[in-house]
Amino acid sequence: MSAAGHTLAWRPEITGTHDQTRGGDGMRFLHTADWQLGMTRHFLNDEAQPRYSAARRDVVAAMGPIAKEVGAEFVVVAGDVFEDNHLAPRVISQSLEAMRRIEVPVYLLPGNHDPLDAGSVYTSALFTEERPDNVVVLDRAGVHEVRPGLEIVAAPWRSKAPTTDLVGDVLAGLTDDGVTRIVVGHGGVDVFQADRDKPSFIRLAAVEDALARGAVHYVALGDKHSRTKVGDSGRVWYSGAPEVTNYDHVESDPGHVLVVDVDESDPARRVEVEARRVGTWRFVSLCRTVDTSRDVTDLDLNLDLLTDKDRTVVQVGLNGSLTVTDKAALDACLDKYVRRFAALSLWDSQTDIVVLPADGEFDDLGIGGFAAAAVDELVATAKTDGEESDDARAALALLLRLVDRGAA
Structure with missing residues (x-):
């Protein structure tokens, strides 16, 4: 039987090294998903976005050496190979070239x-x-035959809003007939959803029933971008995205490909799953309290300790009360790391900083006359809750930075 209308004219030769790796009666493949090739991230700057796009292609090509090392027969990509159906021709061509390099x-x-x-x-x-x-x-x-005795059971999406459980549909009627079957599906599983009654959700009960009756032996899922085991069988997994797509408070465990072993000599088809890290980027969320100059210094040290800054995206949630001087130091700190990281931004929903001038904070600027009176007026305005207070604090912060530059 041809797979999706295409008959492969060759299969990679299984060498003695591969047999030693996986056992003569074992079958091994790679499970991955959610490549979303062509993805852009709005928070990346013009220089970082091309590098991020290249990393997403590179992680695909990197599956080739892994497949060769472990003796994988094939790779399954459980949905969302591309970011969408409307891509620049260059994205399609470069993506296909990365897949070509996998060689299985x-x-x-x-x-x-x-x-x-x-x-x-x-x-x-x-x-x-x-x-x-x-x-x-x-x-x-x-069902798609990979080789005699081994089949993929596929549940492709034909629209963005399916009206049935696509995985459940393809499981119906399958029996234990001695064939090893790998299910490849995409979408949310009902046990993880608040609204479990949505028709398109994958029903875990139906999946586990098919596993229990021996009709299928592993279920490769895509949609969740974090590596996730589903249920207790050890045979149902989300591989997660091989390269990070969101901050770590949303995606807790991205950046892997799963190496799946199925023991075809065992009537129960014993399964083992191993995660290999392939991702190279990080999207980090940090929350800090900043009330003093020492807190600002500590934040500076924490940001400096993060490695691989050119492949790290950071959003920072900051809370506290700062003097105008300390707020100016905080702004200078953040500006420095905006230049060093692939991207750095404030986490708006987690940021609330109150800026209030401290008594005597502007007494030693060495100015007098009209300028001193203007500063006093700004300080008084900054201590109010009126609409002009933010502008006054910003003006005072700018004044401090200009004075510091002059002294330098």
């Missing part, structure tokens, strides 16, 4: 970002023309 069959499942609708990237002339021989689109729901 790569099975792509259309997901909610790149469904098999009328404008699907998978049916575009460019994709069809440049698709490498090792890349197979799972564009048909149901």
Whole structure:
């Protein structure tokens, strides 16, 4: 049986080294998902975005050496291969070239970002023309034969709003007939959702029933960008995105590909899953209290200790009360690290800093006359709760920075 209408003309030879790695009766493959090639992040600057896009392609190509090392027969990508169906031609061509470098069959499942609708990237002339021989689109729901005795059961998305449990649909009717089956699906599992009754959610009970009756043996899922085990069987996993896509308070464990072993000599098809880290970027969320100059210094030290700054994105939530002098020092600290990190920004929903001039804070500026009177007026305004207080505090902070530059 052909896979999604394509018959692969070759399979990688299983060498003695591979057999030693996985055992002569074992089958091994890589489970990944949510590549979302072509993704942009609005908080990255013009210089960082191209590097981030390249990293997302590089992590795909990096699966080739892993597949070779562990003796994987193939790779399954459980949905959202592309960010959407409307991509620049360069993105499609470069993505396909990265997949070519994997050198074993790569099975792509259309997901909610790149469904098999009328404008699907998978049916575009460019994709069809440049698709490498090792890349197979799972564009048909149901069973796809990989080789005799081994099948992929695919549940592709055909729209962004399916009205049924696509995985449950393809599981119905499957029986234990001695064939090893790997399910590839995409979407939310009902046990993780507040509204469990949504028709498109994957019903874990149906999945576990198919596993229990021996009709399928591993369920490779995509949609959650953090590596996540589903249920207690050890056979249902979200691989997570291989490269980070959101901050660590949202994605707790991205950056992996799963190496899945299935013991085909065991009637129960014993499964082992190992995570390999492949991601190289980090999106970090920090929350700090800043009430004194020492707190600002500590924040500076904490930011400085973060490694790989050119591949690290930071959002900082800051709370506290600062003098105008300390607020100016905080602004200078943040400005410095904006230049050093791939991106750094304030976490607006977690930031609340009150700035109040301290008594005598502007007494030693060495100015007099009209200028001194203007400063006194700004200080008085800054201590109020009126609409002009923020402008007054900003003006005082700018004054301090200008005085510091003059002294330098």
